[in-house]
Amino acid sequence: MRRKFVKNLHDPKVFKINRLSAHSDHKYKGKNIEWKKDLNGIWEFSYCDSPNWSKIEVPGHIELQGYGKPQYVNTMYPWDGLETLEPGEVPKQFNPFGTYKKEFKVPKDWKKNPVYISFQGVESCIELYCNGEFVGYSEDSFTPSEFELTKYLKSDKNEILVKVYKWCSGSWLEDQDFWRFSGIFRDVYLYSTPEVHVKDMFLTSDLSSNFKKATLKNILKLQSLMSKKIDVLMEVWDNKELICNIVEKNIEIEDNLKIELIKKIDSPKLWSAEKPNLYLIKVILSDSNSGEVIEETEQKFGFRKFEIEDKIMKINGKRIVFKGVNRHEFNCDRGRAVTEEDMLWDIKFLKANNFNAVRTSHYPNQTRWYELCDEYGLYVIDEVNLETHGTWQILGQPCPEKVIPNNNPEWLENIIDRAKSMFEKDKNHPSIIIWSCGNESFGGENLYKMSEFLKSLDSTRVIHYEGVFWDRRYDKTSDMESRMYAKVYEIEKYLNETPEKPFVLCEYSHAMGNSNGGLHKYTELEEKYPMYQGGFIWDYIDQALRKKDPFGNDYLAFGGDFGDRPTDYNFCVNGLVYADRKVSPKVQEVKQLFSDYKIQVKDRYFVIDNQSLFTNVSEYDVKVKVLKNGVEKYSEILECDVKPLSKKEFKLAIPKMDESGEYTVEVSLNLKEDRFYANKGHEICFGQNIYVIKQEKSQELEEKPILINGGFNIGIKGKNFHLVFSKAYGGLISLKYSDKEFIEGVVLPNFWRAGTDNDRGNKMPFRYAQWKIASLYPKMVNVEVVEGKNYVEIISKYELPTNPVTDCIVSYRAFSDGKIDVGMEYIGVEGLSEMPLMGMSYKIPQEFSEIKWYGMGPEENYIDRVHGARLGIFETDVYKNLSQYVIPQECGNRIGIRWVEVKNKAGFGMKISGEIPFEFSGLPYTVSEIETAYHHYELPKSHCTALNINKVQMGIGGDDSWGAETHKEYLIPSNKNIIFRYTIQSNM
The missing domain is CATH 2.70.98.10 (Beta-galactosidase; Chain A, domain 5)
Known part of the structure; x- marks a missing residue:
């Protein structure tokens, strides 16, 4: 079997064997049974052909646990200059693998039900055995690989064995600007399902032109082990209040049955990054005869409409401006094996510093990240795990002779599968408003077909792909004009030439080291050009790994520090926050410029320009301070009513200051109460006005030194x-x-x-x-x-x-x-x-x-x-x-x-x-x-x-x-x- 597997490594047409179809990431329960068994923790591990077994932590990377070494490269492939390979081929001289082994018992409650295993992320490919028998094979490091184990199981102890190679043909599609790791780096678990199970659900909503009425549609795919009649009940909950429901009774169940539930809802609370209103959608399957509940499925959902209207992207009818950042999943100790604690820190930081959007550069993220974005409010560009930068751009110059996937038919099914895996898992998250076909993979027919494929599945989102800038053969691949690091004059040139698409910067303001100067030149375009709709700073966090220096002290290491060659050295370190999640000084500038509220302070009045879409300034405290020579002399808190997308002038009723000195009048917006991301009093933005009352010159000294x-x-x-x-x-x-x-x-x-x-x-x-x-x-x-x-x-x-x-x-x-x-x-x-x-x-x-x-x-x-x-x-x-x-x-x-x-x-x-x-x-x-x-x-x-x-x-x-x-x-x-x-x- 190993010989067959190694052959598969080189074949881009073989990227899955016996892998289950992708499905939505909803949660379910029923019959007081725990349907999920966690397999995270310590596994037995053997590196390459070693006969010895040791221990390894899952999730985690092989290279960060004492085996091999991490390697950082940006555009070039990690084997560049070491072996001459054609796209699809894998290194022959050095392609290490790790073998994982774990014993488990199937819970007694599952004995009559199917048993599956889910690997949420494995880099770069997985070969799975159960009790010595081959189960399946899968590529795509950043979407789940799931297999059915039922027919391989024994009644008592069972053993799974997982072989993970560092590189496979799919590695040619994963040339992102990041550390090259391998291993099982996301959660692993067993799961089972009741005799009737919602295998997949797809929630969508259609809003009326005035956004006062919504039509909720839920397309269910059911899996069944038997023939029986069931009732299907869908409930819509707003916190603890049941808003409405719909029931279909006496449905003759069969495997892979599709059911469509539609319900009209009046005056829905709309979802946006500013107002992330969520409803809980419950689907309850019950036996039509006995009334017994078989399964209850839950999915949080937000009603929102995202569209391009009159060449402008809009959320719920309002022009959107992205104040975003590109975010790699990263932890300086665990690499891409990020924890929920990391994710919570990240979303709190982003909300506290006025970001409203994130791009999952350049792969689908863990499900928990999308749940947090849904709950706390961030717009998401969800990106297919695809980048082939090193096949077409050499030393900054386009050389697309060997680019993949281009029009090459042997890569088409592979990349479509990656798009489908992303879509099916993530489709019910309202925070995701744009699907991205990947990153820096040039252009061509295959990417156009991917774009059309995603559009055929989902009409509630639009498609992004920056690569059409480099290759205009299939310009309709992207619904927007997306560019990277365009200069302001280049953006203005595009916007002044009767463009057909709205403009976004999917990457800009490169935050490498002491950087982000001139950011205001970009944010100033937001008001000048309606079709300029913001962008995403590169990037969120330094990709540096904690390591011991020659003196035994911790430091944050970059490419080359592990003896890795070839390498791109410190080009992995471009974050607004340091790798240990300490905040860099650059954030001070971004926070102010990304605020939805602009405050101008004049001599006797101030103006608040509320550029938010759905939030009144009255939701914040407005604090006025007067400082003399930097020392506070007066302060008061005001309540100011300024409706969204409007500005208002307010008089300054501050005491008259006559003494000589430099005076600063400062007006700031602050939280009125604690929020999940910051405490009461946290400042959102500020404005200052400075004036001087001159003093008489002091008398000259008479004595000379x-x-x-x-x-x-x-x-x-x-x-x-x-x-x-x-x-x-x-x-x-x-x-x-x-x-x-x-x-x-x-x-x-x-x-x-x-x-x-x-x-x-x-x-x-x-x-x-x-x-x-x-x-x-x-x-x-x-x-x-x-x-x-x-x-x-x-x-x-x-x-x-x-x-x-x-x-x-x-x-x-x-x-x-x-x-x-x-x-x-x-x-x-x-x-x-x-x-x-x-x-x-x-x-x-x-x-x-x-x-x-x-x-x-x-x-x-x-x-x-x-x-x-x-x-x-x-x-x-x-x-x-x-x-x-x-x-x-x-x-x-x-x-x-x-x-x-x-x-x-x-x-x-x-x-x-x-x-x-x-x-x-x-x-x-x-x-x-x-x-x-x-x-x-x-x-x-x-x-x-x-x-x-x-x-x-x-x-x-x-x-x-x-x-x-x-x-x-x-x-x-x-x-x-x-x-x-x-x-x-x-x-x-």
Whole structure:
């Protein structure tokens, strides 16, 4: 049998043997019998041809339990460069397999009933034996493989044996951007059924044009072991209230009988992501003669209408805008063997941060995920387990000569079966509003036939497929124009050319490392173009695996860290949340931009623009706060009535503020009561207005600090401070307040940052490398000392080693009270690239690790990622400020800084302020230390605080991570003079 099985591995036409037909995932009960027996847990396991048996956990991946190693590749197939294979062939030199073994007893209550086994997910294929006899074979890693065991069973103990190969012909259809695992990674269970059983049900609803009336249709397929008459009762429940029912009596039952139940319902509560109203549909089968209940089936269901009308996608008659994310099933310890706890965390996070949609990239998910989306409200694009990226795109260029499935007839039945398996399992979930034919598999007739097949089964949803962008032969495969990583100008070009289909971005704003800059440019299209209907950020969670570093500590590993080759290294790490489900700073921006509510605060009023479809603002508290110089002075909670899809103006009845200072009026929307995803008071969104009441200038100091002009150094002393400037090394080398030293190295101009993933992807270091050299090796060509009436000023001029050479002037004007006005002027020159940043870097003693600032926060922000930040006073420490992007990179920046304090545990430190807001970051490592580390464990033991005080830093970009540059308006031109001024003083 093994020989036959190995032959099947190579044949794309053989993808199932004796596998049961796919069916709906409804629940059933009856006769006080437990019809399901869980087989999860510890199984016996043998790896490859080993004669020894050990233990393995199910569900779980073979490679994460001590056998083989995980491998990460993106587009290329995992055997690329190791063996030359044609589509359908599997590696001959290395194709490991695992053999699982489990003993079980059939429950006594099942003795007269059929017994089945369900494998909810096995990668990449399964060969099943029961008591030594071959039962069946199945491919498709992400939909259930079910088999009947009845005729193979013994009366007492039974043994099942499962052989799982790492690769089969179906692996050519599973070239998703993820870790390549194998094994039984989803639930396994036995189940039986009563003598009459609802094998399948398909619930649909049709809504009247005014959405006041619904027609519920339930198509049942019955399985029967005997001939008898039954009654079929369908009940519709709204919580604990029975709304209506319908009964069919004295039905002569036979196997595979189809029954259609139809019921009209008045004034149904509609389902949407905002209002996920669910009804419980019960189907009760009973004996017509005795009245005995044979089986009771339950399925939660939502009435909703999703359609494309006038070229616009609508939910219940309203234009929908997707504020979505692509979500891989992932856990940093368990891989794709995610738990219900993971899923609950995910859906709470998504709802709390204003997401309304998720794409199951790129395979059907566990049933429990769809149940949660139904219950808590997320729109779902459910995607067929199909991706053949490596057969048609090489190094980013289309080369479709060997693409599959294309028009190749030997792959057609295989991919149609995958679509059918997805559809049948998931069809009753109202959250699923779009079926997707897969991902990045080019185009062709087979995909068109899949699309037509899904349409023939289901008229209540529409079809998505992005690949037609690359191959227009069968453009009608997709009902919408879907693209990946299209630039804003490309989207506008499409929308301005009388398009035939609504537009969505199935992937955009690539969240790799420090990214998602410029996201607002996409969300701004939502109001400008009705046919632009949002998109799905790539992606939700970093696919990094927990591993021990060389020092025995846990870290999050990426491709290549397991010795896996070939690999695509850290390209698996693109999440808005880290792999351990800690939230990255990028979410701050997404949450604000994805809110359905936009708040504009003006001088004496504010405007709430309610862009939700079905929710009145009155369901939230509206909180008004007034802050003076970042400190709260007044607050109140209002109730505001703003109907969906409308805006309203409200007067601000706040006390008059006359004292000089900077005032912030903040208006926010907050939860009125606890919800499943967040507690009362959780903020949905906010708006701010900032104004200044100027103060009179303070009197000038009369006393002048002491100048000590030595041969090698220049010293300046004043009340409680001492400053030393080196003529030899060309910069500030000592700054003391209260005899505490704040400088550990020469302070020089800085124009460089540690490259982000986006920077490396678009070759910014290559284009801007001169600015790194300019930061490391400036040459001081002149130093001048100026004594003013009440100050001493040191002015130094530097030549920067750029081509052409340019100049930078730095000045320190010290006053007797310890204030130091710092000036930096860059002299613009033609012929140089833009610069990454412009500022100065201070290496200060490690004890000064606490940072507090008045500026934008709380999370890191940049000039192209600041919409989610607010003006306020915040504090953290340099260690927490080091964002945990898997490859260390630029992070921790804040813009709009009025002042920042760097202090020790006792609160003593240095304060830097500016009349014109500036930028800063405080980190436990220098730029050079960060950019030379490939993992966090490669960073040295922290020995200082690196304080970076910048006039401006270029944006971080994020349209994609492999070539898209930061938008032009967020770059720093080098052909113009730039002046930067700030003040240093003691914070006490």
